[in-house]
Amino acid sequence: MHVRVRFVGSLGRVTRREVEMTLPDGSVVGDLLRELSETYPNLGSLDTAKGILIVMDGVEAGNLQGLDTPLTEDGEVTLVPVAHGG
């Protein structure tokens, strides 16, 4: 399964602004975050409690199934830092 990940704001500073990821079929958002943290260690732990807003094709992940939301083929996942800048 192939998804496009867009990093907004400070997250784009620690890696590229956009990356393509391939994960096993049936993967969920939580799997993607773990894979991203392993592939790009500079991102650190992508923990929602530490302030990451996850938007899947324009829909905030909390409005779906949160970290258990299934990824969609060729979907776009945007990660936006919450705890950054007033």
Next chain:
Amino acid sequence: MTSLNCTKCRARPSVFYRPYSGERLCSSCFRTSLVERVQLSINRFGMLEHGSRIAVGVSGGKDSLTLLHLLKQIEDTTHGSEIVAVTVDEGIRGYRDEALGIVERACKSMGLEWKLATFHNMFGWTMDELAAQKRELGACSFCGVLRRRALNDIAREVGADRLATGHTLDDMAQSALLNILRGDIGKMASLDPGGLSSPGFVRRIKPLCEVPERETTFYAYLSDFEFQGAACSYAGEAMRGDVRIFLNEMEEKHPGTLFTTFSTSLKLIPAAREAGLMKACRVCGEPSAGELCRVCQLLPGVSRGEAGKVPR
């Protein structure tokens, strides 16, 4: 991927979920709900009068840009107040310089007046220079005190009778808990979102006090605001970061925790206010809780131009 329909309009698919209220909102109802929430806070805490001149502190971050955007919409259609954006450049290389470009472009696109002040011109020090000094306090303690003074000065300079800052519900709850953890109950008075009228102070208002930071972030995302890429190099020093993580975890497990913490702090304000009446600093004459204001405590001599740097 399908989502349930918006719980307000019931017509469009929802894009955002509020765990604390159970609402699922489409992008249009989400935006409208934030405008209404801010309008309600303004009324509830008596923040504005007709014809107020509001200096809006804009750092270039998503919260202050969201505040500017929402206030502009509200004031264009209701109070008829004037808005002027004000920014303080602390002198943090690689951080604030990026933000200044973002603020300038945002103000230009909204047709707003913009005024910039710098630590260097006001105090004779940049934040980078201060951070390099031998010091007991964290950099954020210096920065916060000087930024508050700078914002007050610049708001006075532009003739504002209100100074609006982008403090969100998260900031309010964090500050309340920090005050308790530090045993500084007297400081609770400054958490009044409607601000205090005090000689020498431009009244500070916090119109986003009931808007969670997740929502200012989603608003900024929907509005396609430019997000600042650089993080402040001194941010890791603050105790606030630990409190933020704790409250975020609590909010995830127990939705509504941020609102409850904020409401509790409001109940403590009257007692805190009695404890701390403002007077004039004996050195610089600016408003102060004690004999000496925090700026003169931190930068002795600067207000008198004796710091060996560029005097004000």
